[in-house]
Amino acid sequence: MTLQLTVITLLVVMLIALWRACIGPNVFDRVLAANLFGTKTVLLIAAISYLHGSPDFLDIALVYALINYISVVGVLRITELRNEHAPGDRRG
Amino acid sequence: MMLDWVSGVLLLVGSFLLLTGALGFLRFADFYARIHACGVTETLATSCILLGLLIQSDSAVPQFKLLLILLFVLLSSPTSSHALAKAAWNAGVRPRDNRGKQPLPLPPGEH
Amino acid sequence: MELAVNIVLLSLLVTTAAALVLVRGLLASIMLTSIYGLLSASFFVIMDAVDVAFTEAAVGAGVSPLLLLLSVAVIGRHEARNAGARPLFAVLLVGITGALLIVGTLDMPAFGRADAPAHLHVAPRYLLLSGEETGIPNVVTSVLASYRAYDTLGEVIVIFTAGVAVILILASGTHRGSARPHSAPVDTKDPHTILQVVSKTMIPFMLLFAFYVQFHGDYGPGGGFQAGVIFASGIILYGLLYGLPAICRVIRPPVVELCSALGVLVYGVTGILSMLQGRPFLDYSVLADDPIRAQQIGIMVIELGVGITVASVLIVIYYAFANQFETNGN
Numbered sequence: 001m002t003l004q005l006t007v008i009t010l011l012v013v014m015l016i017a018l019w020r021a022c023i024g025p026n027v028f029d030r031v032l033a034a035n036l037f038g039t040k041t042v043l044l045i046a047a048i049s050y051l052h053g054s055p056d057f058l059d060i061a062l063v064y065a066l067i068n069y070i071s072v073v074g075v076l077r078i079t080e081l082r083n084e085h086a087p088g089d090r091r092g
Numbered sequence: 093m094m095l096d097w098v099s100g101v102l103l104l105v106g107s108f109l110l111l112t113g114a115l116g117f118l119r120f121a122d123f124y125a126r127i128h129a130c131g132v133t134e135t136l137a138t139s140c141i142l143l144g145l146l147i148q149s150d151s152a153v154p155q156f157k158l159l160l161i162l163l164f165v166l167l168s169s170p171t172s173s174h175a176l177a178k179a180a181w182n183a184g185v186r187p188r189d190n191r192g193k194q195p196l197p198l199p200p201g202e203h
Numbered sequence: 204m205e206l207a208v209n210i211v212l213l214s215l216l217v218t219t220a221a222a223l224v225l226v227r228g229l230l231a232s233i234m235l236t237s238i239y240g241l242l243s244a245s246f247f248v249i250m251d252a253v254d255v256a257f258t259e260a261a262v263g264a265g266v267s268p269l270l271l272l273l274s275v276a277v278i279g280r281h282e283a284r285n286a287g288a289r290p291l292f293a294v295l296l297v298g299i300t301g302a303l304l305i306v307g308t309l310d311m312p313a314f315g316r317a318d319a320p321a322h323l324h325v326a327p328r329y330l331l332l333s334g335e336e337t338g339i340p341n342v343v344t345s346v347l348a349s350y351r352a353y354d355t356l357g358e359v360i361v362i363f364t365a366g367v368a369v370i371l372i373l374a375s376g377t378h379r380g381s382a383r384p385h386s387a388p389v390d391t392k393d394p395h396t397i398l399q400v401v402s403k404t405m406i407p408f409m410l411l412f413a414f415y416v417q418f419h420g421d422y423g424p425g426g427g428f429q430a431g432v433i434f435a436s437g438i439i440l441y442g443l444l445y446g447l448p449a450i451c452r453v454i455r456p457p458v459v460e461l462c463s464a465l466g467v468l469v470y471g472v473t474g475i476l477s478m479l480q481g482r483p484f485l486d487y488s489v490l491a492d493d494p495i496r497a498q499q500i501g502i503m504v505i506e507l508g509v510g511i512t513v514a515s516v517l518i519v520i521y522y523a524f525a526n527q528f529e530t531n532g533n
Contacts, residue, residue: 042165
């Protein structure tokens with residue numbers, strides 16, 4: 001029963017993250033939302049694999065846990081590069 | 093039986109923490125407040141939920157995989173919050189007050 | 204429960220797609236694309252399509268946002284204002300295509316019907332006999348790498364071609380010979396110590412996990428495609444944090460270029476070996492005396508070819524992009 005509750009909570013949190021990703025306001029909110037979405041997906045897949053009783057799904061959660069953070073590092077590098085290109089541009 | 097209870101409580105605590113974090117992420121007016129809300133709750137909530145699931149399973153391989161997932165999330169989640177805050181700061185996002193209107197005073201030496 | 208989760212996930216998917224069309228900033232679109240990938244992967248997991256979910260996890264949510272970010276770094280992050288110069292024409296075109304697609308779905312059998320064409324042709328045979336014929340528990344792997352090995356060869360060649368195209372377009376002119384380490388290392392004022400330390404602990408696990416996915420694909424979800432993507436992600440992460448010259452010292456660009464062709468070669472040679480013995484192309488039965496053992500060897504070898512090609516092509520693409528923006532920066 002609590003497992004179902006956890007799945008529902010995860011879906012609600014994903015909805016909130018998606019809402020934040022849609023309204024912004026600045027681009028880092030969207031990155032944060034995508035990142036939050038990623039960790040919630042890890043949890044959702046883990047929880048669903050227990051609902052199903054098929055532990056194969058955990059491999060997918062493991063992939064996410066490993067590569068979720070690459071795109072955040074990518075964003076960091078890109079903001080740095082933009083600063084080098086245009087030091088005057090200080091909008092978010 | 094006892095373990096079922098422990099697992100249920102862990103899952104509930106994790107879900108509650110997730111909801112609080114998401115609420116902060118939705119409602120706070122300032123970017124750094126939002127990253128704080130979900131960055132702080134995320135690690136404990138993830139630990140609770142994954143441990144709750146771990147207690148429920150009875151074979152070793154899924155337990156090992158869950159522990160690995162937990163390890164990676166504990167490593168990567170705070171680090172990506174850090175990276176993101178750093179990226180935002182580099183791009184010129186500055187902390188604002190609770191209504192998101194006034195910029196807050198910065199420590200000396202920063203601009 | 205499952206139905207409810209499906210409905211919620213699909214509505215989230217539609218919302219994301221709508222938002223993706225409406226937002227203007229390119230970085231915002233990339234982030235929504237990544238969310239879209241995550242959602243479709245969860246959806247595939249619930250549909251029990253574990254291998255597809257695996258690919259979507261690694262490609263749709265992991266590497267493709269990263270490649271898009273790299274291209275945004277090269278071209279700038281704002282969409283041109285006149286991007287939709289003829290909106291009416293575009294709407295008309297999209298509307299007609301969409302209507303045709305919907306009309307097409309009217310003929311389709313209901314979802315999950317037992318007498319749908321997909322369940323009548325070869326699928327029952329694969330499901331019933333693949334375990335006996337190939338000795339591999341994961342049906343997806345045996346279909347992909349043995350029954351449908353031609354198609355997979357085609358896919359690998361498409362990936363290889365994409366890599367060659369990126370090299371031809373991005374590494375032309377003065378930087379011929381693809382990415383060479385011309386640029387300075389990542390700026391030393393701000394060395395990202397925390398990220399470097401954490402990534403250094405994670406990268407070995409990523410590479411190890413890639414090998415696990417590669418060689419465990421016969422038994423669980425995974426295989427060459429996914430393993431290649433995960434391996435390349437580890438390498439790209441290193442490159443992002445330590446700079447292009449550092450990663451080029453670890454894996455030299457000519458070596459990766461060679462490897463991207465080597466994977467296709469391994470695949471093709473396996474096929475030609477069976478032709479030399481008078482059997483059809485990609486018939487693995489010549490590789491060993493026992494037919495099941497031969498199937499297993501054949502599948503392992505071509506999966507290895509797939510993995511090598513996918514990983515090297517992604518690394519080659521990363522080198523080409525990184526070379527662009529790191530030299531532009533200096």
